[in-house]
Protein backbone atom coordinates (compact mmCIF):
# COMPACT_ATOMS: atom_id res chain seq x y z
CA UNK A 1 0.00 0.00 0.00
CA UNK A 2 1.36 3.39 -1.00
CA UNK A 3 0.46 6.06 1.55
CA UNK A 4 0.09 9.55 0.12
CA UNK A 5 -0.63 12.82 1.88
CA UNK A 6 -1.77 15.98 0.16
CA UNK A 7 -0.77 18.46 2.83
CA UNK A 8 -0.46 22.14 3.59
CA UNK A 9 -0.63 24.14 6.81
CA UNK A 10 -2.90 26.52 4.92
CA UNK A 11 -6.60 25.93 4.33
CA UNK A 12 -8.49 26.43 1.10
CA UNK A 13 -5.64 25.38 -1.19
CA UNK A 14 -7.36 22.26 -2.52
CA UNK A 15 -6.16 19.45 -0.24
CA UNK A 16 -9.56 17.81 0.14
CA UNK A 17 -10.56 18.49 -3.46
CA UNK A 18 -7.41 16.88 -4.82
CA UNK A 19 -7.59 13.99 -2.34
CA UNK A 20 -11.16 13.14 -3.46
CA UNK A 21 -10.26 13.46 -7.13
CA UNK A 22 -7.13 11.36 -6.69
CA UNK A 23 -9.18 8.69 -4.89
CA UNK A 24 -11.60 8.59 -7.84
CA UNK A 25 -8.69 8.53 -10.29
CA UNK A 26 -6.96 5.60 -8.59
CA UNK A 27 -10.20 3.64 -8.28
CA UNK A 28 -11.48 4.48 -11.76
CA UNK A 29 -8.43 4.60 -13.97
CA UNK A 30 -6.11 2.25 -12.11
CA UNK A 31 -8.68 -0.18 -10.69
CA UNK A 32 -6.97 0.26 -7.35
CA UNK A 33 -8.35 -0.39 -3.89
CA UNK A 34 -8.20 2.97 -2.15
CA UNK A 35 -8.39 3.91 1.52
CA UNK A 36 -9.19 7.59 2.16
CA UNK A 37 -8.65 8.98 5.66
CA UNK A 38 -10.13 12.33 6.65
CA UNK A 39 -8.04 13.92 9.42
CA UNK A 40 -9.77 17.29 9.29
CA UNK A 41 -12.68 17.98 11.65
CA UNK A 42 -14.13 20.23 8.93
CA UNK A 43 -14.99 16.90 7.25
CA UNK A 44 -14.92 17.99 3.59
CA UNK A 45 -13.42 14.73 2.38
CA UNK A 46 -15.91 12.76 4.49
CA UNK A 47 -18.73 14.69 2.86
CA UNK A 48 -17.50 14.21 -0.71
CA UNK A 49 -16.78 10.50 -0.26
CA UNK A 50 -19.79 9.84 2.00
CA UNK A 51 -21.02 7.00 -0.24
CA UNK A 52 -17.81 5.13 0.55
CA UNK A 53 -17.96 5.28 4.36
CA UNK A 54 -17.06 2.09 6.23
CA UNK A 55 -18.35 3.22 9.61
CA UNK A 56 -14.94 3.68 11.17
CA UNK A 57 -14.08 7.15 12.53
CA UNK A 58 -10.56 8.53 12.16
CA UNK A 59 -10.34 8.83 15.97
CA UNK A 60 -10.16 4.99 16.02
CA UNK A 61 -6.81 5.19 14.21
CA UNK A 62 -5.40 7.10 17.19
CA UNK A 63 -6.79 4.69 19.80
CA UNK A 64 -5.27 1.40 20.94
CA UNK A 65 -8.21 -0.90 20.22
CA UNK A 66 -7.92 -3.26 17.26
CA UNK A 67 -9.76 -2.15 14.12
CA UNK A 68 -11.79 -4.67 12.14
CA UNK A 69 -12.32 -3.64 8.53
CA UNK A 70 -15.62 -4.71 6.98
CA UNK A 71 -15.15 -7.53 4.47
CA UNK A 72 -17.31 -6.04 1.73
CA UNK A 73 -16.28 -2.60 0.55
CA UNK A 74 -16.47 -0.41 -2.51
CA UNK A 75 -13.24 0.30 -4.38
CA UNK A 76 -12.86 3.40 -2.20
CA UNK A 77 -13.20 3.05 1.58
CA UNK A 78 -13.56 6.19 3.67
CA UNK A 79 -12.48 6.47 7.30
CA UNK A 80 -14.46 9.53 8.28
CA UNK A 81 -13.74 12.56 10.43
CA UNK A 82 -15.82 13.58 13.43
CA UNK A 83 -15.79 16.87 15.39
CA UNK A 84 -14.02 15.04 18.28
CA UNK A 85 -10.92 14.65 16.11
CA UNK A 86 -9.81 18.16 16.99
CA UNK A 87 -9.53 17.16 20.69
CA UNK A 88 -6.44 15.14 19.82
CA UNK A 89 -4.48 18.34 19.54
CA UNK A 90 -4.75 18.82 23.32
CA UNK A 91 -2.65 15.74 24.12
CA UNK A 92 0.57 16.13 26.10
CA UNK A 93 3.83 15.91 24.16
CA UNK A 94 4.49 12.36 25.36
CA UNK A 95 0.97 11.22 24.56
CA UNK A 96 1.22 12.94 21.17
CA UNK A 97 4.22 10.81 20.20
CA UNK A 98 2.41 7.65 21.20
CA UNK A 99 -0.66 8.65 19.22
CA UNK A 100 1.40 9.31 16.09
CA UNK A 101 2.93 5.83 16.44
CA UNK A 102 -0.49 4.26 17.03
CA UNK A 103 -1.84 5.89 13.86
CA UNK A 104 1.09 4.62 11.80
CA UNK A 105 0.71 1.12 13.28
CA UNK A 106 -3.01 0.94 12.40
CA UNK A 107 -2.25 1.90 8.79
CA UNK A 108 0.57 -0.63 8.71
CA UNK A 109 -1.92 -3.32 9.74
CA UNK A 110 -4.08 -2.41 6.70
CA UNK A 111 -1.19 -2.70 4.19
CA UNK A 112 -2.55 -5.79 2.47
CA UNK A 113 -6.13 -4.55 2.21
CA UNK A 114 -5.53 -1.55 -0.06
CA UNK A 115 -3.26 -0.46 -2.90
CA UNK A 116 -3.27 3.22 -1.97
CA UNK A 117 -4.08 5.24 1.12
CA UNK A 118 -4.79 8.98 0.93
CA UNK A 119 -4.40 11.07 4.07
CA UNK A 120 -6.16 14.45 4.17
CA UNK A 121 -4.69 16.38 7.12
CA UNK A 122 -6.12 19.57 8.64
CA UNK A 123 -4.58 22.97 7.80
CA UNK A 124 -2.74 23.18 11.11
CA UNK A 125 0.61 21.97 12.31
CA UNK A 126 -0.31 19.53 15.06
CA UNK A 127 -0.56 15.85 15.93
CA UNK A 128 -2.74 15.01 12.94
CA UNK A 129 -0.42 16.71 10.44
CA UNK A 130 2.59 15.02 12.01
CA UNK A 131 0.75 11.67 12.01
CA UNK A 132 -0.03 12.07 8.30
CA UNK A 133 3.55 12.98 7.36
CA UNK A 134 5.07 10.42 9.72
CA UNK A 135 3.03 7.61 8.11
CA UNK A 136 3.12 8.68 4.47
CA UNK A 137 5.43 7.36 1.78
CA UNK A 138 4.75 10.37 -0.45
CA UNK A 139 3.64 13.95 0.06
CA UNK A 140 2.63 16.72 -2.30
CA UNK A 141 1.88 20.29 -1.24
CA UNK A 142 -0.85 22.15 -3.13
CA UNK A 143 -0.70 25.93 -3.00
CA UNK A 144 -2.98 28.67 -4.20
CA UNK A 145 -1.12 31.30 -6.22
CA UNK A 146 -3.46 34.08 -5.22
CA UNK A 147 -2.19 33.95 -1.67
CA UNK A 148 1.16 32.51 -2.53
CA UNK A 149 3.82 33.70 -0.16
CA UNK A 150 7.40 32.57 -0.19
CA UNK A 151 7.37 32.38 3.60
CA UNK A 152 4.34 30.05 3.70
CA UNK A 153 5.94 27.72 1.18
CA UNK A 154 9.21 27.74 3.16
CA UNK A 155 7.29 26.97 6.37
CA UNK A 156 5.55 23.99 4.80
CA UNK A 157 8.77 22.64 3.28
CA UNK A 158 10.36 22.97 6.70
CA UNK A 159 7.52 20.98 8.23
CA UNK A 160 7.81 18.23 5.61
CA UNK A 161 11.57 17.93 5.91
CA UNK A 162 11.42 18.28 9.71
CA UNK A 163 8.99 15.37 10.05
CA UNK A 164 11.04 13.36 7.55
CA UNK A 165 14.15 13.85 9.65
CA UNK A 166 12.53 13.16 13.00
CA UNK A 167 10.00 10.49 12.14
CA UNK A 168 10.03 9.17 8.64
CA UNK A 169 13.19 8.98 6.52
CA UNK A 170 11.26 7.11 3.78
CA UNK A 171 8.96 10.09 3.09
CA UNK A 172 9.34 11.22 -0.53
CA UNK A 173 8.50 14.79 -1.43
CA UNK A 174 6.63 14.80 -4.74
CA UNK A 175 6.58 18.56 -5.07
CA UNK A 176 4.58 21.73 -4.67
CA UNK A 177 1.51 21.86 -6.89
CA UNK A 178 -0.02 25.12 -8.11
CA UNK A 179 -3.80 24.85 -7.82
CA UNK A 180 -6.69 27.27 -8.45
CA UNK A 181 -4.65 29.06 -11.11
CA UNK A 182 -6.46 31.88 -12.85
CA UNK A 183 -5.38 32.20 -16.50
CA UNK A 184 -6.50 35.75 -16.92
CA UNK A 185 -4.54 37.09 -13.97
CA UNK A 186 -1.19 38.61 -14.93
CA UNK A 187 -0.29 38.63 -11.24
CA UNK A 188 -0.85 34.88 -11.00
CA UNK A 189 1.11 34.22 -14.17
CA UNK A 190 4.02 36.14 -12.67
CA UNK A 191 3.65 34.25 -9.38
CA UNK A 192 3.67 30.90 -11.22
CA UNK A 193 6.77 31.90 -13.14
CA UNK A 194 8.48 32.97 -9.94
CA UNK A 195 7.52 29.71 -8.22
CA UNK A 196 8.93 27.63 -11.10
CA UNK A 197 12.16 29.65 -11.02
CA UNK A 198 12.70 29.85 -7.26
CA UNK A 199 11.75 26.32 -6.31
CA UNK A 200 12.67 24.40 -9.48
CA UNK A 201 13.57 21.18 -7.70
CA UNK A 202 10.60 21.31 -5.39
CA UNK A 203 7.76 22.16 -7.79
CA UNK A 204 5.75 20.01 -10.19
CA UNK A 205 6.06 21.84 -13.52
CA UNK A 206 2.27 21.72 -13.90
CA UNK A 207 -0.79 23.56 -12.64
CA UNK A 208 -4.50 23.09 -12.11
CA UNK A 209 -6.64 26.08 -13.01
CA UNK A 210 -9.73 27.29 -11.22
CA UNK A 211 -12.44 25.30 -12.97
CA UNK A 212 -16.08 25.21 -11.97
CA UNK A 213 -16.25 21.65 -13.31
CA UNK A 214 -14.03 20.44 -10.46
CA UNK A 215 -16.36 21.19 -7.50
CA UNK A 216 -19.31 20.26 -9.72
CA UNK A 217 -17.93 16.79 -10.41
CA UNK A 218 -17.26 16.26 -6.70
CA UNK A 219 -20.79 17.33 -5.82
CA UNK A 220 -21.96 14.60 -8.16
CA UNK A 221 -19.61 12.12 -6.54
CA UNK A 222 -17.41 11.43 -9.54
CA UNK A 223 -14.19 12.39 -11.28
CA UNK A 224 -14.12 15.50 -13.47
CA UNK A 225 -13.20 13.25 -16.46
CA UNK A 226 -16.67 11.72 -16.15
CA UNK A 227 -18.55 14.96 -16.83
CA UNK A 228 -19.67 15.26 -20.45
CA UNK A 229 -19.17 19.03 -20.91
CA UNK A 230 -16.45 20.78 -22.93
CA UNK A 231 -15.42 22.83 -19.87
CA UNK A 232 -14.92 19.60 -17.94
CA UNK A 233 -12.62 18.31 -20.69
CA UNK A 234 -10.15 21.15 -20.09
CA UNK A 235 -10.27 20.64 -16.34
CA UNK A 236 -9.89 16.92 -16.81
CA UNK A 237 -6.81 17.28 -19.03
CA UNK A 238 -5.02 19.33 -16.37
CA UNK A 239 -6.02 17.11 -13.48
CA UNK A 240 -5.08 13.89 -15.26
CA UNK A 241 -1.71 15.32 -16.24
CA UNK A 242 -0.98 16.09 -12.62
CA UNK A 243 -2.11 12.65 -11.40
CA UNK A 244 -0.04 10.93 -14.08
CA UNK A 245 2.99 12.95 -12.93
CA UNK A 246 2.32 11.86 -9.33
CA UNK A 247 2.05 8.20 -10.43
CA UNK A 248 5.46 8.55 -12.11
CA UNK A 249 6.94 9.96 -8.90
CA UNK A 250 5.68 6.88 -7.06
CA UNK A 251 7.35 4.42 -9.39
CA UNK A 252 10.26 2.67 -7.69
CA UNK A 253 13.61 4.11 -8.71
CA UNK A 254 15.52 1.56 -10.69
CA UNK A 255 18.78 1.69 -8.79
CA UNK A 256 20.63 -0.60 -11.16
CA UNK A 257 19.72 1.62 -14.11
CA UNK A 258 20.75 4.67 -12.11
CA UNK A 259 24.17 3.20 -11.35
CA UNK A 260 24.91 1.96 -14.88
Ligand SMILES: Nc1ncnc2c1ncn2[C@@H]1O[C@H](COP(=O)(O)OP(=O)(O)O)[C@@H](O)[C@H]1O
Pocket residue numbers: 010011012013014015016017018044123179180181208209210211212214215
Ligand atom coordinates in the same frame (compact mmCIF):
# COMPACT_ATOMS: atom_id res chain seq x y z
N1 LIG B 1 -8.96 23.73 -9.17
C1 LIG B 1 -10.07 24.18 -8.57
N2 LIG B 1 -11.04 24.79 -9.30
C2 LIG B 1 -12.14 25.26 -8.72
N3 LIG B 1 -12.37 25.21 -7.38
C3 LIG B 1 -11.45 24.62 -6.60
C4 LIG B 1 -10.26 24.06 -7.14
N4 LIG B 1 -9.54 23.55 -6.11
C5 LIG B 1 -10.25 23.76 -5.00
N5 LIG B 1 -11.40 24.41 -5.27
C6 LIG B 1 -12.40 24.90 -4.31
O1 LIG B 1 -11.72 25.65 -3.32
C7 LIG B 1 -12.27 25.44 -2.04
C8 LIG B 1 -11.20 24.95 -1.08
O2 LIG B 1 -10.76 23.69 -1.53
P1 LIG B 1 -10.50 22.50 -0.47
O3 LIG B 1 -10.12 21.31 -1.27
O4 LIG B 1 -11.64 22.37 0.47
O5 LIG B 1 -9.23 23.09 0.27
P2 LIG B 1 -8.48 22.56 1.60
O6 LIG B 1 -8.84 21.13 1.80
O7 LIG B 1 -7.03 22.77 1.30
O8 LIG B 1 -8.94 23.44 2.71
C9 LIG B 1 -13.42 24.46 -2.22
O9 LIG B 1 -14.60 25.19 -2.30
C10 LIG B 1 -13.11 23.78 -3.55
O10 LIG B 1 -14.27 23.39 -4.24
Ligand SMILES: [Mg+2]
Pocket residue numbers: 015016017040042044045
Ligand atom coordinates in the same frame (compact mmCIF):
# COMPACT_ATOMS: atom_id res chain seq x y z
MG1 LIG C 1 -9.75 20.25 3.43
